[in-house]
Ligand SMILES: Cc1ncc(COP(=O)(O)O)c(C=O)c1O
C-alpha cells in the first residue's frame with residue numbers, strides 16, 4: 111500500500127500555483143511548531159474575488175500537496191467562500207490523508223486564513239461585512 | 244531501482260536463502276526432540292552457533308540466538324542491571340544517540356531507580372574515551388555504547404571503551420547491529436562482555452539475531468518457558484532462520500576486505516559529490532564511519548519530500564526528518580550531534596552496499612542535486628535565507 115493517495119502524489123509531483131505574487135495584497139505565513147514545516151500563501155484579491163494565488167512550502171509531501179490543492183480550491187472564488195475553507199475540505203479533495211498527516215492540511219487552512227487577515231489589515235476591509243453583501 | 248537503505252535492512256543473500264529453504268524443506272524437526280529428525284535440526288542449530296562464535300572470536304556457548312537486535316539489547320541491559328541491583332550498583336552509562344531498543348530500556352530502568360548517564364557524542368558523532376572514564380563511578384554496573392551508529396554510521400572506539408571498562412571492573416555491552424558483518428569485531432581483542440547483533444543487517448533473514456555474553460556473566464531470560472538456549476531464551480528455535488543467519492555472517496566476513504575497500508571508495512565519492520551542494524553538511528565524522536554510510540543535511544528543504552522525489556527517480560533512501568517519523572520528532576541522533584531542528588529536517592541517509600555501481604553513485608549525486616535545487620525553488624525558508632532575512636546555519 112502506498113503512503114499517499116494518487117491525488118496527493120499528483121499534487122505533490124506537479125504542484126499547482128507554485129511561486130510568488132509580487133503585487134499580492136494578502137500574504138500569510140504559518141508554521142507547525144511540532145514538525146517545523148512552514149507554508150506561505152500569496153493572494154491577489156480584486157472585487158472580493160481571489161484573482162490569483164500562489165504558495166511556497168517547506169515541508170513534507172502531504173504539506174506540499176495540501177498547499178497545491180488549497181490554492182486550486184480557492185482560485186477564482188469570492189472571499190466569503192474562501193473564508194470558510196477548512197482543512198477537512200482540502201484533505202477530502204485529496205482523497206484523504208493518513209491520520210498522522212492531517213495536521214499538514216491544517217497548515218494550508220491556516221496559511222490562507224492568515225493571508226486573508228493580512229488582506230483585511232492592508233485594505234481596511236471588513237471581510238465579515240463583505241459576506242453580508 | 245537503486246537500493247540505498249541497507250542500514251534499514253539488507254537483501255538476503257542467495258546462499259542464506261538456499262540454506263533457509265533447505266532447512267525448511269528437509270530438516271524441519273524440533274531440535275528438542277529425541278528422534279533423529281529432531282537431532283538433525285539440533286545439529287544444524289549447534290553448527291550455526293559455532294559459525295557465529297567463530298565470526299566474532301567467541302565460544303559457541305557464549306552465543307544466544309534471539310528474535311533480533313532489539314531483543315538482544317533488552318536482554319543484555321536488563322541482565323546487567325539485575326547484576327548491578329544485586330550488588331547495590333545502580334548507575335549505567337550510555338550515549339545520547341543509541342538505538343531506541345537501548346534508550347527505551349534505559350528509560351524503563353531509570354523509572355525503577357537506576358541513574359543513567361548519557362555521554363555526549365559531540366559534533367562528529369563519537370564518544371570520547373576519557374569522558375567515559377571520568378563518568379564511571381563506584382556504583383556503575385554497565386556501560387552500553389553502540390559499535391556503529393545506525394543513522395550517521397560513526398564507528399565508536401570500542402576497543403578503548405572496553406579497555407576502560409575492564410580497568411574499572413564495569414560490564415561493557417555494545418549494540419553492534421550495524422557493525423557486525425561490516426567492520427571487524429572480535430569480542431576478545433575488543434574487550435567486549437556482551438554484544439547484540441541482527442541478521443537482517445548482514446544479508447540474513449529478518450527476525451533473527453544473537454546475543455554474545457561472556458561466559459562469566461550471568462544472563463537472565465526475558466522470555467520464560469522451555470529450556471532452549473541453555474534456559475536463557477525459551478521458545479522453539481527458528482532453526483531455518485538461524486542457519487541462514489550463520490551462513491550470511493560467514494559470507495559477509497569472507498567478503499569484508501573487498502567489500503570494505505570498494506564500498507568505502509563509493510561512499511567517499513558520494514560524499515565528495517554531495518558536498519558540492521551549497522549549504523549542506525555531512526553528519527558524523529567523515530572517515531570514522533561505516534563503509535556504506537553517507538548522511539547529509541541540506542538547509543532549506545524537508546526530508547520526506549526529498550525521499551519521495553528520489554523514489555520517483557528509483558532511489559530508495561531514508562531521512563531523519565520529523566515529517567517521516569510518524570511521531571513528528573526529528574531524529575534524536577541528529578539532535579545529539581548538535582543539528583538544530585530546522586537543519587535536521589533536511590537530512591538524507593544513503594546506505595549503500597556492493598550492489599551499487601559507480602554509475603549508480605554518479606546518478607545518485609546528480610539526482611540529489613536536482614531534487615534539492617527543485618525543493619529549494621519553492622521553499623519559503625530558502626527564500627528567507629537567500630534574501631538575508633534568516634541566517635544560514637550550514
Ligand atoms: C543500532 C541498532 N540497534 C538495534 C536495532 C534493532 O534490530 P532489530 O530490528 O533486529 O530488532 C537496529 C535495527 O534497526 C539498529 O540499527
Ligand code: FES
Nearest residue numbers: 145147170214566
Ligand atoms: S507538515 Fe510536517 S509532517 Fe506534514
